[in-house]
Amino acid sequence: MSVSKGDTLPSSTLRELTENGPEQVSTDDIFKGRRVVLFAVPGAFTPTCSINHLPTYLENRDAILSRGVDEIAVVAVNDPFVMGGWAKATGGEGKIRYLSDADGSFTKALGMDLDMSGPGLGLRSKRYSMLVEDGKVKELNVEDNPGEATVSAAATILGQL
Template sequence: MTIAIGDKLPTATFKEKTADGPVEITTEQLFKGKRVVLFAVPGAFTPTCSLNHLPGYLENRDTILSRGVDDIAVVAVNDWHVMGAWAQSSGGMGKIHFLADWDAGFTKALGLDTDLSAGGLGVRSRRYSMLVEDGVVKSLNIEESPGQATVSGAATMLGQL
């Protein structure tokens, strides 16, 4: 079953690369008592993710935060090394959280996993964005095609804040 507006996020632990090395961050640490924009991509460094989806959130970071959002995070089914390299190369390190859902546990618990094996990617996340308040989904935007980043893009999220 796919997560829906009004649902509480499942418990999960991610890995994130920081200046001090990898750290574990739980859903409770990230979302408890906070208003957070979370978006997901099928894979770090993939064309739509790197050229269309992530840049909108980085460019609009300050505007998003000025609208009462405490944090912004991107999650992908990649390991923390890849997510850290993506954070570094995109200029996003320290601006938003780059969360590694290395085993797709969180993604599967949301019901937002997809099998992209035909394209050589294996099990990945569907592309989506959501506004989460104190661990509860307040808005949810799921792309129908992994090659699109409009429904789940920063402009849509800004319109919902």
């Protein structure tokens, strides 16, 4: 069953690349008592993710934060080194939090896992965006097609804030 609007996010451990190397971060620490925009991509460095999805959040970062959002984060079923490399390559380092769900446990707990074995990508995440307030999903936008980044783009979240 997939996460829905009004649900509390499951407690999980993600990873992010820091100056000290990969570090674990609790979803409780990310979301509790905070207002966070989280969006997920099927894979770092993939065309739709890098060209169409992530840039909408980088371009609209200030507008989103000015509406009372504490942080914007992106999550993918990629390892923390890939996510760190993607942050540097896209100019998003220090602007958006790049989170690794390397084993897909958070993605599976949300019911947002996607089998992309056919094209050789294995387990990935559906493409979505959500507004999370104090650990609860206030808005949720899931793409029907992982190759599209329309309903999960920053413009949708901006309209929901």
